[in-house]
Amino acid sequence: MRGIVEDALEAARLAGASYADARIVDTCHEDISVASGRLESLASNESLGIGVRVIADGCWGFAASRDVTREGAARVAREAVAIARASALAPGPAVLLADVTPVEDSWTGPFEIDPFTVNIEDKLEILLAADEAMRAQSPAIRLTKAEMGFFKVRKWFGSSIGPFIEQQWIESGAGITAYALDGNEVVPRSYPNSHGGAWMQAGWEFVTALDLSGNAPRIAEEAAAILAAPDVEPGECDLIIDGSQVALQVHESIGHPTELDRVLGDEAAFAGTSFLGLGDVGKLKYGSEFVTVTADATLPGSLGSFGYDDEGVPAQRTHLIREGLFEGFMTSRESATVFGTHSNGCMRADGWNRIPLIRMTTVSLEPGTWSLPDLIADTEKGLYVETNNSWSIDDKRLNFQFACEIGWKIENGELAGIVKNPNYTGITPRFWNSCDAVCSEEYWRVWGIPNCGKGEPMQTAHVAHGAAPARFRGVTVGVGR
Amino acid sequence: MTAEETLALAQHAVELTAADEAEALVVDETLALTRFANNHIHQNVAEDDALVSVRAVVGKRVGVASTNRTDEEALKAVCEAAVTAARQSAEDPSFPGLPEAEPVAVASDRYCASTAAFDATARARAVADIIAESSGRDLTAAGTVASSLRTTAVANSKGVGAAMPTSSARATVLAMGEGTAAGSGWASWTGKDSNELDAKGLGAEAADLAARSANPVDLEPGEYRVVLGPEAVGDILQFLAYTGFSAKAYEEGRSFMSRKLGTAIAQENVTILDDALAPHALGLTFDYEGAPKHRVPLVEHGVLIRPVTDSYWAARGGWDNSGHALPAPNSFGPYPLNLEMMPGDATLDELIGDIERGVYVTRFHYVNVEDPMTVLLTGMTRDGTFAIENGRLARPLKNQRFTQSALKALWWTSGVSAERRFVGEETASLVPAIKVEKFAFTGQTV
DSSP states (O other): OHHHHHHHHHHHHHHTOSEEEEEEEEEEEEEEEEETTEEEEEEEEEEEEEEEEEEETTEEEEEEESOOSHHHHHHHHHHHHHHHHHHTTSOOSOOOOOOOOOOEEEEEOOOSSOGGGSOHHHHHHHHHHHHHHHHTTOTTEEEEEEEEEEEEEEEEEEETTSOEEEEEEEEEEEEEEEEEEOSSOEEEEEESOSSSOEEESOOHHHHHHTOHHHHHHHHHHHHHHHHHSOBOOOEEEEEEEOHHHHHHHHIIIIIGGGBHHHHTTTTTTTTOOOSOOGGGTTTOBOSOTTOOEEEESOOTTOTTOOSBOTTSOBOOEEEEEETTEEOOOBOOTTGGGGTTOOOOSOEEOSSTTSOOEEOOOBEEEOOOSBOHHHHHHTOSEEEEEEEEEEEEEOTTSOEEEEEEEEEEEEETTEEEEEEBSOEEEEEHHHHHHTEEEEBOGGGOEEEEEEEEEETTTTEEEEEEEEEOOEEEEEEEESTTO | OOHHHHHHHHHHHHHHOOSSEEEEEEEEEEEEEEEEETTEEEEEEEEEEEEEEEEEEETTEEEEEEESOOSHHHHHHHHHHHHHHHHHSOOOTTOOOSOOOOOOOOOSSSOOHHHHTOOHHHHHHHHHHHHHHHHTTTOEEEEEEEEEEEEEEEEETTSOEEEEEEEEEEEEEEEEOSSTTOOEEEEEEEESOGGGOOHHHHHHHHHHHHHHTOSOBOOOSEEEEEEEOHHHHHHHHHHHHHHHSBHHHHHTTOSTTTTOTTOBOSOTTOOEEEOTTSTTOOSOSBOTTSOBOOOEEEEETTEEOOOBOOHHHHHHHTOOOOSOOOSSSOSSOOOOSSEEEOOOSBOHHHHHHTOSEEEEEEEEEEEEEEETTTTEEEEEEEEEEEEEETTEEEEEBOOEEEEEEHHHHHHTEEEEEEEEEEESSTTOEEEEEEEEEEEEEEEEOO
16 A cells, blocks of 8 residues: 555655645444344445545645555546645635654554454344343333444555554444333433444454443333433523533533634534634633543544544644643644644544544543542432433534433432433533532543534544533523423 | 446346345445635545445345445455345345336436536636625635536346436535624525536625624524524424434334324425425435335425335335335435425515514524424524514524424414525425424523
8 A cells, every 4th residue: 555655645746736645544334233123234334545635836635536556546646736726716825734753653453353253143143132122121112223333444644744654443332222102202212322322442342341231121111211201390400411421512512612623714614613712722711620621542442542643643642621721722733833833633534535624532521539429419409411312502612402311300419200301501611610520530431422523525533532420500401391 | 437337337236146136226426525714715625436335135134235346356245245244134024125126217407517527626716706705895705615426326136227327516605704793694505507506696695694694682582483594494304304204213103294194283385395306306316226216295285194215114114115215224214305395475575574573594503303203403593693673684693592393383384485495415405484483592602
């Protein structure tokens, strides 16, 4: 592959590019899902291609093709230069890139058992057993879903400043959902997370350790209980959020707003901008003293980890928020020049046919000191919610509304019955400033999110968030109920 | 690849698949997108890719494998992988077999040579025209100008064989002012023929809206009479499709249609259908199983009529196959890709003119479902939200959060515009503006 990358870079140079990088990406994907006792999907996919990104006449151009040959690479590089020259018909300031030290290196993500070597029968056995265990639990459980998926990625990167980097990793994920129906309502209950389950950079061992079948009866029982439960009572209350939902809260209201390309307006027409400005660094009180947030691409096994980003910048761990104070953005080589600094290595592309964008790595709310039982016991009147069901946030990442699958009333420091449709709403900095407790490392875990959408054409990034349950005071719940 | 070449490739893949039944889907595509922000092009991309997806059937066992390589070695490998998957998979007693061949009316006007010639230079010139409308008014423009060319073929071992080329082009514009009281405006265009794009007009539409929406004010949460512009109505239709228009959701009892066919859920002025054969429609006239797409009334004069089907869910529910299969494996079920809401007889001014105190919404942002059975949606308004006072658009409003059942919005729809717009991306909908008597705003941005 090195020769093909080098041919692309040379063709770009000859065509007049002042900078070029080339990525070849080879991705294998397997997806299996069982629904209500029926095999619903069993599919594998392979995709191989090359993408070449160039700067010519001070503008960006990118072209990509499935033709991974020396001739194809050179053709794509010349096309990228022609596209960059067309960009100059509506030019902005000439593109500048922060320095990076070129390296020759390789990186491999951690795994024990390659899931692509495991028999389909073994995978189906786990899914069918979990699916059956949910349906056996309650007649209210009329629909069930059990799914697992795997990615194997190999990537070769080179650029005109000299690096050549090869990286490879495996991602595995699985989850189950029980749906209770009564003709008027459908309520889901998922394990270990909604929207496709839990995901890690890991092998088959991660899926077997989830014990889907062992958790299936509890999930089904809770789904049936939610269906019979009253709606959450509208009003303001103290809200304790479980780790998986804290992860999504971090994702939407801290991760995306701290992507510097959004702040600079690059995403304005699609997902929006950010309420943050360049002048907020070191000044804005984003959250309370209990809110410390890091972006970490070095965490072993996380979906947000790598050796180098798609600009050849090494993986890093940086603080976004320290004890409530906003410290900095996630950046790229281009955007970092705004501050005259180096990139903190957050540029990733969704495959060979997409340009890298600033993407979250593992953006985590650092653990606090509380145990969950102590936190509940410390809450006189409130609500404890688990597992995301719905999410929405405005184009500046300020006004959000999330709904969870299940809630429990808290009365006099004790869980006091299930409520359904527990949604809550808030304004980002007010919400994070209302955080007065975060649970300890014992409750902290990394939640993989394999479906983060951004960019046009749409890109789906695999990112992650470390999170533990946390408490927020005076939150509006039960909206529109 | 030409339509003939993609069909030949699909038929060859079917022949290579040693299974009881086999199906191959081949897509050859060239996509390009020029993206601009801050009044200049900042991203500009193009790609060529392909898909060969093979569905193998062994008894009642089904497996699917796909690749983006089209050489003989890769073809043999993907066909073998599909057969291996089928042999190892679990039996589905309900599987009815692959669909039989039916006549397909392949549309000849879905591919435009002008769109194929809409290259990076032409896209950049369109962007420059769009930007000029904002930069001349101290506004900044962001958006996209894009094109896609596809040739799609489906073949199976029962004689299905259909292929056709399609093209589409799209442009979007967000014009924005600067500062905390800035306004923003939106305009979009989607079509088959890039020659029909009026870049200057699109840029002007967004810039006018941005200028008009500056200095927005607060709105108290509550129920209001609203007029939803076509972009917002398009979102509502997409969420109705996502939650309930599929026969899979219907048969599983999780659709608002389940056990309610023949029931009135909206006023008589609400008729929603899916019609891939309509003159304005984008995309294929056959589905991803090669079955002909049929015009399907979904809601007729307020009454629920039927969901859309594919071969599997048609057999499961005793429906006819309406030709709405997505590519296999499809855990989502059949899906309407060419939605349309029929027009009424009012002008937009007449819809607004009837409201003493209400809200006009240009479009929504980041909508999501809180309850699929009532299609309870939450999301924000964006890029042109105005108070309606005494029958006229008045002060611009801050972006509002709504938490509202889409079904109830249809129930309270008291007016439908005669003019419709084609909104969305490659699954664009042809939709009017509507007047809704009760629509719940539950918060706003700051």
